[in-house]
Amino acid sequence: MSQATLATQATEQDVTAEHHPLARIIDLERYPILERDSDAYRAAVEGVRQQLRTDGCALLSKFIREDLIEPLREESEALAPKAFYSDNNVNPYVTPDDPSLPEDHPARFFQHYTNGFVARDLIPEDAIVQQLYRDPDFQRFVADCLEEPVIYEFADPIAGLVINVMPDDTELPWHFDTNEFIVSLMTRRPNEGGEFQYAPNIRRPGDENFAAVQRVLEGDHTDVESLTLNTGDLQLFKGRYSMHRVAAAKGQRLCTLLGYAKTPDMMGSLEHTKRIYGRVTQQHIDADNQRRHDALMG
Numbered sequence: 001m002s003q004a005t006l007a008t009q010a011t012e013q014d015v016t017a018e019h020h021p022l023a024r025i026i027d028l029e030r031y032p033i034l035e036r037d038s039d040a041y042r043a044a045v046e047g048v049r050q051q052l053r054t055d056g057c058a059l060l061s062k063f064i065r066e067d068l069i070e071p072l073r074e075e076s077e078a079l080a081p082k083a084f085y086s087d088n089n090v091n092p093y094v095t096p097d098d099p100s101l102p103e104d105h106p107a108r109f110f111q112h113y114t115n116g117f118v119a120r121d122l123i124p125e126d127a128i129v130q131q132l133y134r135d136p137d138f139q140r141f142v143a144d145c146l147e148e149p150v151i152y153e154f155a156d157p158i159a160g161l162v163i164n165v166m167p168d169d170t171e172l173p174w175h176f177d178t179n180e181f182i183v184s185l186m187t188r189r190p191n192e193g194g195e196f197q198y199a200p201n202i203r204r205p206g207d208e209n210f211a212a213v214q215r216v217l218e219g220d221h222t223d224v225e226s227l228t229l230n231t232g233d234l235q236l237f238k239g240r241y242s243m244h245r246v247a248a249a250k251g252q253r254l255c256t257l258l259g260y261a262k263t264p265d266m267m268g269s270l271e272h273t274k275r276i277y278g279r280v281t282q283q284h285i286d287a288d289n290q291r292r293h294d295a296l297m298g
């Protein structure tokens, strides 16, 4: 191949990347997520996979372009007042109390939640976080990192993409997630504190490891990792196996949660949606009607 052909090809590739909607958002030099066939892409994905295999958590620092950090923070701050706050007492498993268990069992350890969520339908279509969430190349990259063949946006119109709003001087207590994995983007780092703390793979399918969970709840942080995310940092986290919390923070903390599923039909239940977002949509009602209501098991 002649030099001229090579040069033309390189230019065409640059032009395509430059005009890609993600070029304005992601630091593509640090994370070359559009060049799927390159060694640099493979190295970036392998780096994330290694972190996930080691402790179920990967930090992609400075994921967002430097010149977009301020607009990203401002966008989140402007939306934060739209958060719905569900004042709840929950245990780490987010299950109802079971009085048949001993009082010191971790499933009977109830803590107070004070954070709120801005629902997806309150985030404008042209918001930076919506563009990122919906982008097929971003989704492709996340799926590659998770070693999943494909991931889907939630069908749920109000969950899936949400801003977790933690007011000044609050914390988010210890819990496991229902989702197997979550993608988080720090959109306003608090002034102080607010570290993301997690007990890597403290449980696994078939083994709840209650004794170790109990130790963490009692304040033993020997096996707890702590991460400080800056505005614009991206995190991939397998929260179903690693119990986690957000430590107390000074100043508002805004973290945008990008939820994806392994199937295209992910829809929150009526009860859960009402509790977390204070409302349901017609789509939730329709989905609930379609679930079987014949009072039979299975």
Ligand SMILES: O=C(O)CCC(=O)C(=O)O
Pocket (backbone or CB within 6 Å): 164, 172, 177, 184, 196, 244, 246, 255, 257
């Ligand atoms: O805000 C975060 O960093 C994580 C929040 C979280 O763990 C959750 O909403 O389940």
Ligand SMILES: [Fe+2]
Pocket (backbone or CB within 6 Å): 175, 176, 177, 239, 244
């Ligand atoms: Fe969580």
